[in-house]
Amino acid sequence: MPERKEKFYLTTPIYYTNGLPHLGHTYTTVVCDTVRRYKRMRGYDVVMTTGTDEHGVNVERAAKKAGIPEREFVANMAEAWRALWDELGITADEFVRTTDLEHVRTVQWLFKRCRENGYVYKGHYTGQYCIYDNAFVNDAKPGENCPDCGRPLETLTEENYFFKLSAFQKPLLDFYRKNPDFIQPESRRNEIVTFVQGGLKDLSITRTTIRWGIPVPGEEPHVFYVWFDALTAYLSAVGGPDYEKRGMWPADVHFVGKDIIRFHTVYWPAFLMAAMLPLPKQVWAHGWFLMDAAKMSKSKGNVVLPRPIANMLGMDALRYFMLREVVFGQDGNFSYDSLVTRYNSDLANGLGNLASRTAALIEKNFAGKVPKPAQRQPQDDALAKEAQSAIGEVLERYDKMEFARALEAIWAVIAAADKYLTTEQPWALGTSEEGQARKATILWTTAELLRIVAALAHPVLPDSTAKVWALLGQTTSLDSLELDGLRWGQLVPGTALGKSQTLFPRVEKTEAIERIESMANEELNSTSAAPKPASAPAAPATPAAAVGVPAVPDKIAIEDFAKVEMRVGQIKTAERIVGADKLLKLTVDIGTEIRQICAGIAQYYEPEALIGRKVAVVVNLAPRKLRGVESNGMIIAASVGPEGRPVLAGFLEDVEVGARLK
Ligand SMILES: [Zn+2]
Numbered sequence: 084m085p086e087r088k089e090k091f092y093l094t095t096p097i098y099y100t101n102g103l104p105h106l107g108h109t110y111t112t113v114v115c116d117t118v119r120r121y122k123r124m125r126g127y128d129v130v131m132t133t134g135t136d137e138h139g140v141n142v143e144r145a146a147k148k149a150g151i152p153e154r155e156f157v158a159n160m161a162e163a164w165r166a167l168w169d170e171l172g173i174t175a176d177e178f179v180r181t182t183d184l185e186h187v188r189t190v191q192w193l194f195k196r197c198r199e200n201g202y203v204y205k206g207h208y209t210g211q212y213c214i215y216d217n218a219f220v221n222d223a224k225p226g227e228n229c230p231d232c233g234r235p236l237e238t239l240t241e242e243n244y245f246f247k248l249s250a251f252q253k254p255l256l257d258f259y260r261k262n263p264d265f266i267q268p269e270s271r272r273n274e275i276v277t278f279v280q281g282g283l284k285d286l287s288i289t290r291t292t293i294r295w296g297i298p299v300p301g302e303e304p305h306v307f308y309v310w311f312d313a314l315t316a317y318l319s320a321v322g323g324p325d326y327e328k329r330g331m332w333p334a335d336v337h338f339v340g341k342d343i344i345r346f347h348t349v350y351w352p353a354f355l356m357a358a359m360l361p362l363p364k365q366v367w368a369h370g371w372f373l374m375d376a377a378k379m380s381k382s383k384g385n386v387v388l389p390r391p392i393a394n395m396l397g398m399d400a401l402r403y404f405m406l407r408e409v410v411f412g413q414d415g416n417f418s419y420d421s422l423v424t425r426y427n428s429d430l431a432n433g434l435g436n437l438a439s440r441t442a443a444l445i446e447k448n449f450a451g452k453v454p455k456p457a458q459r460q461p462q463d464d465a466l467a468k469e470a471q472s473a474i475g476e477v478l479e480r481y482d483k484m485e486f487a488r489a490l491e492a493i494w495a496v497i498a499a500a501d502k503y504l505t506t507e508q509p510w511a512l513g514t515s516e517e518g519q520a521r522k523a524t525i526l527w528t529t530a531e532l533l534r535i536v537a538a539l540a541h542p543v544l545p546d547s548t549a550k551v552w553a554l555l556g557q558t559t560s561l562d563s564l565e566l567d568g569l570r571w572g573q574l575v576p577g578t579a580l581g582k583s584q585t586l587f588p589r590v591e592k593t594e595a596i597e598r599i600e601s602m603a604n605e606e607l608n609s610t611s612a613a614p615k616p617a618s619a620p621a622a623p624a625t626p627a628a629a630v631g632v633p634a635v636p637d638k639i640a641i642e643d644f645a646k647v648e649m650r651v652g653q654i655k656t657a658e659r660i661v662g663a664d665k666l667l668k669l670t671v672d673i674g675t676e677i678r679q680i681c682a683g684i685a686q687y688y689e690p691e692a693l694i695g696r697k698v699a700v701v702v703n704l705a706p707r708k709l710r711g712v713e714s715n716g717m718i719i720a721a722s723v724g725p726e727g728r729p730v731l732a733g734f735l736e737d738v739e740v741g742a743r744l745k
Pocket of ligand 1: 213214215216229230231232233234
């Protein structure tokens with residue numbers, strides 16, 4: 084029997100479904116995804132869980148506002164979250180929804196165990212209650228007004244089930260002492276220890292004033308309240324009551340934002356202790372990305388969305404920035420300016436440039452095949468040594484969740500290779516036998532370094548390193564590469580390079596920021612305006628021109644048709660748009676002026692071939708932005724075949740630019 088791989092179970096928080104993901108959620112999830120990929124490459128059997136927290140009064144209200152049943156509302160929300168993670172290339176192994184039957188069963192089972200062990204009792208909860216919103220306002224004092232509707236709060240007492248949290252002060256302190264790594268980083272650990280030393284109050288874990296929740300069996304109208312429900316999702320994702328069969332529980336690490344660490348390091352282990360279940364091994368709290376020194380939130384209007392950044396610069400760029408820019412565990416600043424600066428300096432000029440330079444030199448001098456190194460010189464050995472020792476250092480950094488340091492070490496190797504190429508100047512060596520031999524050694528060395536870099540950076544930059552890997556002619560999947568077997572010297576001479584491609588096209592900073600912001604505005608407007616939060620991607624899948632003849636349900640009057648002004652235009656310039664594979668940016672002479680128009684034809688027309696071509700243009704269409712680029716008009720094209728291939732409408736005779744189509 085083959086030995087079972089060691090397991091590793093990690094989780095993001097179960098995100099609350101009253102809104103869509105912003106950069107904060109993306110950060111936690113990217114960290115988790117990075118560790119998931121890393122542990123896989125270290126040979127672990129890894130399960131990562133994310134999901135959605137779907138109960139509570141806020142969801143009840145949001146669904147009411149949207150005019151749809153709660154169940155439908157949360158299903159839409161869960162789908163939107165799942166779709167975004169998919170789009171961003173983050174694939175969790177388990178996506179748990181707190182409305183899943185399996186989860187409901189697990190919460191009820193956990194409650195039963197805690198109750199049987201004597202840690203649950205019936206009591207009364209008194210708090211400040213808004214009768215208009217039907218909700219208790221936590222931490223409000225008598226006489227205060229409702230923060231939501233501004234009306235006076237009332238003091239209300241209801242019957243609740245309580246969890247005997249007070250009984251766990253000593254067990255928790257003992258546990259923290261015996262497991263000094265349980266709470267990370269260190270500063271958070273001290274904060275929690277101090278909090279628990281200050282004494283713990285029993286916790287109300289059910290409500291009778293909320294309808295949309297998991298029922299307490301046989302105790303209706305009691306439903307479980309927030310944390311007893313949400314935290315249990317980590318367990319229900321990997322088998323719930325049957326967790327032993329799946330073999331994943333306890334979690335090896337829960338990643339959380341620092342604002343929810345108390346619930347994860349006090350309540351959660353206490354619930355599990357009460358139920359006599361194994362405790363998670365670690366809770367890692369990260370800091371916040373701050374904009375103008377404030378935590379991002381929708382209500383502050385300083386929210387940054389991941390999708391526009393991924394569209395413009397690629398998801399790898401966002402992942403790299405988030406993990407490179409801040410020390411994991413601390414707060415960091417976010418600005419588009421520093422994002423684009425890092426993109427250009429570290430990715431376009433750093434990794435991207437080294438890869439394309441190396442490939443081009445091998446292409447030119449060795450017909451696209453990895454050369455066989457000849458006699459080595461001390462500087463070759465020095466670079467090899469640096470790359471080899473980086474392997475050990477980077478793995479150690481990843482193990483400690485020191486992502487910024489890991490990337491720093493990888494990029495130091497890239498910088499050393501740049502310097503090496505600049506000093507050795509393989510392009511100046513000539514084609515004598517000696518020159519070719521020296522070139523072979525230099526280029527093999529650089530290519531081998533690039534291979535090591537791709538493997539080490541893969542957990543953070545999954546897409547672009549896979550491209551480097553393919554460029555180096557590697558046919559095995561980088562995901563399944565075992566980092567423990569990675570050594571200098573494994574690149575086989577004679578390997579044919581893959582097709583070259585631009586990894587990180589350089590972008591112009593001001594333009595890039597403008598386009599990201601513009602796409603973000605489109606997305607925010609399209610989601611905040613609509614009460615139904617689900618789906619509806621911000622950018623249209625088939626942009627601009629490539630619209631053929633739309634299905635017209637009814638006949639229209641000639642006056643209606645006359646409202647559309649179409650003219651003959653001539654294409655003056657055409658270029659591709661970074662971050663938008665389908666779009667071309669055109670300037671078109673329409674007789675009276677030159678217009679900028681975006682057309683969704685990039686996959687079928689080469690920009691150069693379009694210059695001078697005469698096309699039919701709708702000129703009185705309201706200007707709009709596509710992928711953040713302004714488009715002022717529309718080019719007419721037929722939509723052909725099931726894929727809707729665009730074919731530009733044209734003229735068989737020569738026609739004058741600006742002539743009206745009637
Ligand atoms: Zn109210």
